[in-house]
Amino acid sequence: MESRLTTVLDKLLLLSSLMAADLDRFERDSGLTTARTHLLWVLGLSGPSTQQTLAAALDVTPRNVTGLVDGLVTSGHVTREPHPSDRRAILVTPTAQGRRAIEDLRSSHADVARQLFGDVPGARLDTFESTLDETIATFRRLMEESP
Amino acid sequence: MESRLTTVLDKLLLLSSLMAADLDRFERDSGLTTARTHLLWVLGLSGPSTQQTLAAALDVTPRNVTGLVDGLVTSGHVTREPHPSDRRAILVTPTAQGRRAIEDLRSSHADVARQLFGDVPGARLDTFESTLDETIATFRRLMEESP
DNA sequence: TATTGTTATACTCTATAACTATA
DNA sequence: TATAGTTATAGAGTATAACAATA
Numbered sequence: 001m002e003s004r005l006t007t008v009l010d011k012l013l014l015l016s017s018l019m020a021a022d023l024d025r026f027e028r029d030s031g032l033t034t035a036r037t038h039l040l041w042v043l044g045l046s047g048p049s050t051q052q053t054l055a056a057a058l059d060v061t062p063r064n065v066t067g068l069v070d071g072l073v074t075s076g077h078v079t080r081e082p083h084p085s086d087r088r089a090i091l092v093t094p095t096a097q098g099r100r101a102i103e104d105l106r107s108s109h110a111d112v113a114r115q116l117f118g119d120v121p122g123a124r125l126d127t128f129e130s131t132l133d134e135t136i137a138t139f140r141r142l143m144e145e146s147p
Numbered sequence: 148m149e150s151r152l153t154t155v156l157d158k159l160l161l162l163s164s165l166m167a168a169d170l171d172r173f174e175r176d177s178g179l180t181t182a183r184t185h186l187l188w189v190l191g192l193s194g195p196s197t198q199q200t201l202a203a204a205l206d207v208t209p210r211n212v213t214g215l216v217d218g219l220v221t222s223g224h225v226t227r228e229p230h231p232s233d234r235r236a237i238l239v240t241p242t243a244q245g246r247r248a249i250e251d252l253r254s255s256h257a258d259v260a261r262q263l264f265g266d267v268p269g270a271r272l273d274t275f276e277s278t279l280d281e282t283i284a285t286f287r288r289l290m291e292e293s294p
Numbered sequence: 295t296a297t298t299g300t301t302a303t304a305c306t307c308t309a310t311a312a313c314t315a316t317a
Numbered sequence: 318t319a320t321a322g323t324t325a326t327a328g329a330g331t332a333t334a335a336c337a338a339t340a
Contacts, residue, residue: 208309208310210309210310211309214307214308215307233316234317235315236316
């Protein structure tokens with residue numbers, strides 16, 4: 001009955017798991033983990049950040065960020081720098097190696113996008129994107145209704 | 148330049164994270180975790196299974212399955228039953244509570260599918276699904292090329 | 295008094311390697 | 318000899334709670 005709609009949902013979930021597997025490959029190559037990669041990605045978007053800021057962006061406890069940053073310091077991707085105006089706080093700052101990893105992430109992201117959608121005709125991509133937009137909006141509405 | 152394609156990819160990733168958040172809500176309500184829910188889902192697809200089978204289906208080590216099953220036994224969702232013909236093996240079998248959880252998962256899955264795509268006009272859904280199909284095929288090809 | 299980060303503690307998921315019981 | 322599952326050990330991610338230094 002509803003198999004049509006669940007089939008589409010299943011394909012979406014399958015694609016999600018494939019994208020996750022691709023990210024795994026990146027992580028295997030770089031020696032990073034998913035959580036640390038996520039932190040680096042956020043750092044690439046926001047620039048040097050306090051751990052509180054990172055905790056909020058990653059939706060994770062501050063304690064957790066301490067552990068992730070410990071790992072990234074050990075691997076040489078970030079350093080803890082003093083905050084210029086608040087001596088309680090720390091600015092997690094990418095090193096040269098960290099900036100390189102962020103650049104790699106970005107170009108691998110762009111590669112995947114190009115390879116996945118580069119051959120899709122414009123009109124179809126429009127329809128695809130609009131459907132995604134609606135689906136995202138629907139989802140957000142649903143999650144606000146029952147949090 | 149390539150922002151068009153990465154935007155579409157970002158929306159796909161956003162939708163993935165929203166679907167994951169929805170699953171989290173289910174798990175919070177049921178007291179299950181992602182890994183245990185996944186095992187239950189597989190059990191719902193395959194029926195009572197050996198831990199080896201589950202390990203292969205979940206792409207995880209047999210040792211890991213031991214831990215997941217331990218948790219699900221404690222929470223009352225599955226039992227370990229003797230294998231009828233191989234005394235080394237065990238059949239992980241859902242209890243009544245486990246079967247209920249699997250049913251809840253299925254109906255929540257169907258609900259989400261209906262709510263997400265129920266209002267999308269047929270022709271658009273066709274285009275969306277075809278694009279997903281192509282994208283999945285492209286991805287699989289890519290991952291075979293560079294494993 | 296409130297905020298930033300850390301120490302202490304604990305649970306889950308994950309892996310490898312060695313071991314037991316059975317095929 | 319090979320297979321099914323467990324014990325032993327270890328690392329990563331996550332959480333809560335208590336605490337120090339600073340605002």
